[in-house]
Amino acid sequence: MPELVPSLLRQELEALAANDQRIDGRGRWESRDIKLETDCLYNAEGSAKVTWGDTIIYAGVKFEIRTPWPDRPTQGSLMCGAELRPVAGRKYEPGPPSPQSIELGRVVDRGIRESGCIDMDSLCIIPGEKVLGIMIDIHVLSDKGNIFDACALGAIAALRTAIVPAERFDIGEDYPLSVSMTPTMCSFTRVGGRYVLDANEEEELGGDERIHITLGDEGHLHSLQKGLKGTFTPAEFDEILGVAQQRCAELANLVNSKEE
Amino acid sequence: MGGYGDVKLLREDGLRLDGRKVDEMREVKVEAGILPAADGSAWVKHGLNVAVCAVYGPMEAHPRKIQRQDRAVIDVRYNMAPFSTSDRIRPGFNRRSREISKVTAEALESVVLVERYPRSKIRVEIEILAAEAGTRCVGITAAAVALADAGIPMRDLIVGVASGKIEDTVVLDLDKAEDNYGQADLPMGILPTTGEIAFLQMDGDLSVEEYNTCMEYNLKAAREIHELMVDALKRRYIEKNGGEA
Numbered sequence: 178m179p180e181l182v183p184s185l186l187r188q189e190l191e192a193l194a195a196n197d198q199r200i201d202g203r204g205r206w207e208s209r210d211i212k213l214e215t216d217c218l219y220n221a222e223g224s225a226k227v228t229w230g231d232t233i234i235y236a237g238v239k240f241e242i243r244t245p246w247p248d249r250p251t252q253g254s255l256m257c258g259a260e261l262r263p264v265a266g267r268k269y270e271p272g273p274p275s276p277q278s279i280e281l282g283r284v285v286d287r288g289i290r291e292s293g294c295i296d297m298d299s300l301c302i303i304p305g306e307k308v309l310g311i312m313i314d315i316h317v318l319s320d321k322g323n324i325f326d327a328c329a330l331g332a333i334a335a336l337r338t339a340i341v342p343a344e345r346f347d348i349g350e351d352y353p354l355s356v357s358m359t360p361t362m363c364s365f366t367r368v369g370g371r372y373v374l375d376a377n378e379e380e381e382l383g384g385d386e387r388i389h390i391t392l393g394d395e396g397h398l399h400s401l402q403k404g405l406k407g408t409f410t411p412a413e414f415d416e417i418l419g420v421a422q423q424r425c426a427e428l429a430n431l432v433n434s435k436e437e
Numbered sequence: 438m439g440g441y442g443d444v445k446l447l448r449e450d451g452l453r454l455d456g457r458k459v460d461e462m463r464e465v466k467v468e469a470g471i472l473p474a475a476d477g478s479a480w481v482k483h484g485l486n487v488a489v490c491a492v493y494g495p496m497e498a499h500p501r502k503i504q505r506q507d508r509a510v511i512d513v514r515y516n517m518a519p520f521s522t523s524d525r526i527r528p529g530f531n532r533r534s535r536e537i538s539k540v541t542a543e544a545l546e547s548v549v550l551v552e553r554y555p556r557s558k559i560r561v562e563i564e565i566l567a568a569e570a571g572t573r574c575v576g577i578t579a580a581a582v583a584l585a586d587a588g589i590p591m592r593d594l595i596v597g598v599a600s601g602k603i604e605d606t607v608v609l610d611l612d613k614a615e616d617n618y619g620q621a622d623l624p625m626g627i628l629p630t631t632g633e634i635a636f637l638q639m640d641g642d643l644s645v646e647e648y649n650t651c652m653e654y655n656l657k658a659a660r661e662i663h664e665l666m667v668d669a670l671k672r673r674y675i676e677k678n679g680g681e682a
Binding site: 235237260266271318319321 | 471472473474475485487489491493496514516518519520521522523524525528529560562564566567568569
């Protein structure tokens with residue numbers, strides 16, 4: 178099935194693209210509806226559920242006390258991982274983390290880390306002995322396309338609403354984690370020869386390469402990734418970057434609206 | 438069972454720490470058909486536990502060595518999300534989740550009409566998103582609703598329930614503290630229409646009389662949860678038919 182369907186689907190997607198149409202009737206730069214819920218997981222210190230069209234993901238933040246790395250005695254740590262377990266769709270198999278899930282986790286991780294939204298020195302409890310480690314785990318429950326953007330949105334929303342469980346660690350009173358920025362991701366997929374925003378499952382199946390762009394508050398670039406086989410021109414990148422500038426600002430507003 | 442002994446689990450007035458009576462279960466909510474990618478799915482909140490289940494199939498069973506000529510195999514994965522407990526869990530299978538997956542699969546095989554689908558496989562993916570004692574039972578309940586939502590024929594729904602013993606008193610549906618410091622835990626998967634039992638585990642210390650009381654509580658709870666499961670499936674059916682029953 179994974180071989181036969183795309184070739185038929187590909188023809189249909191190409192015919193639609195020739196008329197500047199998409200398979201679900203959206204415009205080229207139009208996203209599906211997004212619903213963001215925060216503080217929705219009982220045992221997580223920060224959490225978010227993202228319903229992005231028919232794609233559903235959860236992100237949860239946990240903290241741990243750890244010893245700092247010898248060369249950075251005052252710095253805490255941040256780690257973001259994604260799991261593409263078989264629950265997420267028919268195509269996912271059980272087993273050790275797949276290259277796809279590792280890529281997903283690392284691209285989301287870089288966007289958050291490199292934006293500098295977490296001051297690693299603020300996570301220091303006792304220099305050289307005790308620092309806080311932040312772990313963001315992303316759980317994809319339903320993959321109907323563009324899990325990257327959904328996971329990035331869930332991760333930053335969970336982080337921005339996280340409470341450090343200081344009482345449990347015996348280091349004072351619980352306090353909200355300080356996060357100075359709202360980096361968000363926009364992904365584009367080549368479908369029928371041209372890039373579209375927020376590809377759905379069929380467009381991913383019958384499409385080509387994808388580009389993930391993570392932008393911070395000032396519209397600065399913090400993480401880029403090209404995935405799958407294919408090439409693009411600088412002019413094409415300029416065009417999608419322009420779309421991303423506008424779209425990421427809207428996504429950041431959505432995340433920020435979830436905080437008191 | 439932990440059985441540390443000194444922790445008070447019953448109040449002076451005979452109620453439990455969270456105010457429940459001994460034979461009162463935590464609040465249960467059930468939704469069917471919540472995951473668009475799955476053939477059938479369910480969400481169950483039981484107290485503070487949250488389980489989500491996706492069902493895929495029946496589909497071709499592979500690798501071929503797992504195929505059965507006369508029936509479907511049920512492939513269950515019970516998994517706790519890393520953020521589901523107070524200390525983060527390292528992702529991946531462990532001995533506990535493997536054992537629960539195995540006995541859950543065997544329980545589901547006893548209710549699904551597996552002989553209808555020879556040489557095929559039905560995948561049941563149970564994901565625990567929040568854990569507060571009793572997750573295997575919540576997972577079984579969610580799996581039953583998800584299988585029904587996928588249109589897979591079953592002899593009956595199967596309901597996960599548990600009773601146990603705290604301070605020498607039998608109570609229904611242990612919460613986290615009661616599970617950690619109590620004296621016994623008896624989780625069961627019950628077919629509410631016939632009263633048959635398809636899933637059974639127990640640990641701790643129970644007299645025969647105490648076991649009988651647990652059994653009585655479990656049957657009562659299974660019937661209550663069964664109604665909620667049927668309701669959720671009916672709501673889902675009405676939704677699919679655009680508001681028509």
